[in-house]
Every structure is written in structure tokens, then in C-alpha cells.
Amino acid sequence: MKKGFHTLLLFSAMSFLFIACSSNDDDDAEEQRDFTEQAAADDLLLREYLSTHTYNYEAFASATTDVEIELDTLAGDAANKTPLLDFVNSQVVTVNTTDGQSIEHRMYHLVARQGSGLERRSSIVDSVYLTYRGKLLDGSTFDESAVPIWLDNTSVITGFRYGVSEIAPGTYTQNQDGTINFENYGQGIFFLPSGLGYFANARTGIPAYSPLMFSVNVFTTNQADHDFDGILSIDEDVDGDGNPFNDDTDGDDIPNYADPDDDGDGVNTIAEYDADEDGIPDDTDGDGIPDYLDNDNA
Numbered sequence: 001m002k003k004g005f006h007t008l009l010l011f012s013a014m015s016f017l018f019i020a021c022s023s024n025d026d027d028d029a030e031e032q033r034d035f036t037e038q039a040a041a042d043d044l045l046l047r048e049y050l051s052t053h054t055y056n057y058e059a060f061a062s063a064t065t066d067v068e069i070e071l072d073t074l075a076g077d078a079a080n081k082t083p084l085l086d087f088v089n090s091q092v093v094t095v096n097t098t099d100g101q102s103i104e105h106r107m108y109h110l111v112a113r114q115g116s117g118l119e120r121r122s123s124i125v126d127s128v129y130l131t132y133r134g135k136l137l138d139g140s141t142f143d144e145s146a147v148p149i150w151l152d153n154t155s156v157i158t159g160f161r162y163g164v165s166e167i168a169p170g171t172y173t174q175n176q177d178g179t180i181n182f183e184n185y186g187q188g189i190f191f192l193p194s195g196l197g198y199f200a201n202a203r204t205g206i207p208a209y210s211p212l213m214f215s216v217n218v219f220t221t222n223q224a225d226h227d228f229d230g231i232l233s234i235d236e237d238v239d240g241d242g243n244p245f246n247d248d249t250d251g252d253d254i255p256n257y258a259d260p261d262d263d264g265d266g267v268n269t270i271a272e273y274d275a276d277e278d279g280i281p282d283d284t285d286g287d288g289i290p291d292y293l294d295n296d297n298a
Helices: 035-052 057-062 158-164
Strands: 006-009 053-055 071-073 089-096 102-113 127-136 141-152 171-174 179-183 186-192 212-222
Touching: 035 053, 035 102, 035 186, 057 102, 089 158, 102 158, 141 212, 158 186, 158 212
Parallel strands: none
Antiparallel strands: 006 179, 053 071, 089 102, 102 186, 127 141, 127 212, 171 179, 186 212
8 A cells, every 4th residue: 555545535615723713812911022032932942842752753664554643752662762853844934023023933844754746835825735733832732623624825824834835745536436545645743933823812722922833634735826817826926035925016905916906007917917928927118017017017
């Protein structure tokens, strides 16, 4: 049997269970903590956890059937195992706060098994078909979906969209009864500081300022065009920094990936992008700015 064989129904429903929980007003009375100081404190907590815990890496090395990620403390029979810190990679994600600060947050991700579809890894604005489990560092589960669901990366917490984009999907075939056979799909876990989660906003099962961890199985992905303008959402990253959320050409507080009229000139992007269908974005006035981003292209 191939590694990672999984038979499931392909659901089309979206779920935002771990981003739409009710808040806990009891925590609102606390004065909000400093963003930079909290980011540093969270990183210490995450590194401590990663240094004192491990996972069932031996099972993945020899697996011929489905294996789930299991975490354990470095104690008892697991005392001499390799800590998570030796397996993870880290990345820094910058978040712009409402008061104009740009705060760097470090998150960590571990790919227990990379999916076969590396070229189909999701971007931070694509959709992902997956199962997931969200936990606090004390091991308590606050949300999970054991049945695969589609998640839109633009509608989840920041750390989740970056974490899941590191894990490639696999392949699948459809049976006559409508079930789907998934094979060679990616599995991983990522660890987030509170600034890439809910920060000061408590949620059901999630106290304020909680670092989070998510284990995921990524089955397949879908590139998104949120505003249906013929340009993939990830390609509406005008400044090329890898983050389409901060590109808003016409300043209307709607990022280009969600705005059908990027330059605010009253003509939809889809009509201005490549009207002559030569495969090159049109630039009628030759000023080096393509028409769909130029509100004065006469």
C-alpha cells in the first residue's frame, strides 16, 4: 500500500470553526500588552515547548499506512528522543497593527511528511482541503475537524495561512461511489505566537495571549481568484513582497485581490487587464503602469 492512503468524501462546505468562536469579555478589562514584548515572551514559550517535547518521527520513517502526528514530552521512555526544536524550521511574519506598528513574529513549522504535489502548495490566499487539530501548549484541544473541509486562507488567522502553505498536498482519484482516495498527502504541525493567532482576544477554549499549535493533513489545494477578475489572487501582489493583503492600488481599503476595480476608475479590472488578448497587460498611455492599475490611462 502506498504511504498516506485515505478514502473520504469530498466536501464542498467551508468551515471557519477556529476563527469564528465567541469572545470572552472577562479578559477585556486587562490593559492590552505591548506587541513587541509579547512577541518575545511567546517565542520563549514556544522554544521551551519545542525543546522539551518530541513526536513520533520513527513511525513516519517506516510508515506504510496512515500515521497521525503524536506529541510527547522528553521524559520516561521518550527521554532520549530528538526534541522538536531539531526538526522545525522557522519563519518571521510581519504584522501591521492598527496603530501603525510593524511587528515581527517568529513561527515554527515541522513537515512530518511532505506531500507529493510540491508545485501545488497553497499560497496564503488560496484554498486548502484538509483536516486539522488546534491545541494550546498545555495539550488541550480547542478546535478540530477530523472530516476534511475546504478553508479559504484569506479567512483564517495569519499564522495558519502561512503554516499550511509550507505543506504540499498529495494526489487523489475518485471512486464510482463518490469517495476519494488520497495518497501521498502532506502532514505537518506548526507553532504560532499569539500575535499570529488571536493575541489579546480570548476565544472559547483559548485564553488571551495564547501561543497555538495546529497539526494538519493537507489533501489538495485550489488556486483562488477572489474578485473573479481573471487574475489569480496571489498574482495581485503588486509590490512583490509575497503578501497580497497590503496591496490596495486605489486606497479604498479593499485589497486588490478582493477588488474587481483595482484602480477605482469605474472600469472593472477584467475589462482593462488584457483587452486585446495578446497575453500582456494593456498599457494604453505607455506610462509603464498597466491600465488595470492606472486610473488615468487615456
